[in-house]
Amino acid sequence: MKTLNVGMIGYGFMGKAHSNGFSKANHFFDLKHQLKLKTVCGRTKEKAEAFAKSWGYDDTETDWRKLIERKDIDIIDICTPNDSHAEIAMAAALAGKMIMCEKPLALNGEQGQQMVDAIEKARVPNMVWYNYRRIPAVTFAKQLITEGRLGRIFHYRAKFLQDWTISPDLPQGGAGLWRLDVGAAGSGVTGDLLAHCIDTAIWLNGEFSSLSALTETFVKERKHNLTGKVEKVGIDDACTFINTFDNGSLGNFESTRYARGHKALYTFEINGENGSIAWDLHDLHRLQWFDYKDEGPLRGWRSIHITDGDHPYMGRWWVPGLAIGYEHSFVHQVADFIQGIETGNPAAPTFREAQKTQRVCDAILASAQDHAWHKVRKD
């Protein structure tokens, strides 16, 4: 069995989620490659070493360029803030590494296109961590739609609600708060949260045609952790948009970090001619399903517990009825990426597919600026 050595850059939230995914994939999936946590890269040596020790990495690097130069690294995994994805991914492509990159792919569509071009020129396996596709209930929703059970789709609506930036005393920038700094994040909820909703929507319902968006920045100035000065806030705190899809259905999306009481409420609902589907991250192992065929006194929504052996991925886990969680989506993503390499049928979303989400995000931010309808670029 060939070993694939993982070199992971960034050891924060996603660093843990990915390390867990790489550690578990071989235990639960039949892969022809053995994944090895080889090197973790972070700017602070002691912290990187502590992370390496607790997760079982062999060694550490403090400069990602050195990691990329190393001959013994096969996969570069990018878990750093958004403003570093492009530089790292393009350097890794030039070095011929396989690349797994966190979302959003880039700061904007233009940068995303440069990444797609670089990766495709280098012909290296690549993937973006839009992991919600691999929560079994969401994957099952895709299966139902592909089987045509919903028939023609009329509506797609999604929300991603949080409440952690309401305090005006919260600073922007630096460790843990780079998401509030437009230079590091590229945008606010649009690239951070709606990007997930958009990727899932493209997967389940096809591409976006045009849209009209509204954004708001409720707290206009915050102290910047890196400069110590009070600076203008450049991110969108909230965003809502309506859109058309290429399949003729209508979309309605909302995201905010100002919905008091909501921590990570990602929900979507799809209404078709023959039925409807709804999903909620807070109850992620359930899929709500309404079938028009049930019309009559027993009509009603079914709440399907997606924990049986014939549900996506679930045959790999525990006995029927036992739930799995958020972290498993990363295990599934690793397994699918490796199986994609082994079968020659690359797992999605590749950089090229994730770039579609960048184009939607660009249209959202442009529309929020000029209050006009925007077509979504397809090139």
Ligand SMILES: NC(=O)c1ccc[n+]([C@@H]2O[C@H](COP(=O)([O-])OP(=O)(O)OC[C@H]3O[C@@H](n4cnc5c(N)ncnc54)[C@H](O)[C@@H]3O)[C@@H](O)[C@H]2O)c1
């Ligand atoms: N797929 C998801 O569900 C999901 C969830 C959260 C975050 N993300 C994405 O993952 C990425 C990281 O987010 P996070 O929440 O893990 O952030 P985080 O702040 O928890 O971790 C970022 C890590 O990157 C390190 N870092 C920053 N610059 C670096 C550099 N130049 N060299 C080496 N290390 C560097 C930091 O020290 C830190 O360890 C972002 O792009 C974010 O959008 C995705």
